[in-house]
Amino acid sequence: MGNKELNQEIGRRIALQRQKAGLTQEAVAEALGIGNEAVSRLERGTVAASVPRMMELATLFGCQTGDFFMEQSVVVQDQAAEISALLVRVNPEARKFVMEQVRHTIQWLEQQEKLNQKSV
Incomplete structure (x- = not known):
């Protein structure tokens, strides 16, 4: 997998985590202090997300930065963290x-x- 394909795959997973968090691209842009188009470019993979930016996104989405690199972890601690992130969203x-x-x-x-x- 080349850099272009890797950026596109990470972008797809960023978009997936954003959607799981129930956020729009506009809400993400506002929270990060960037433009809507910048969020779109990250999600399309036309620009590579930096590690600090991925950390900001993970915090915003309530996920782990590793979620941008793999669909679903089989590590119990990762799964527990995902469940925890989901549970805090409800009463x-x-x-x-x-x-x-x-x-x-x-x-x-x-x-x-x-x-x-x-x-x-």
């Missing part, structure tokens, strides 16, 4: 509901795994 009652759903899903998955092991 305590909603967080409680989400955590109950996660617990139930994990229990179900563990049961499925045990059944699959018995059938092998």
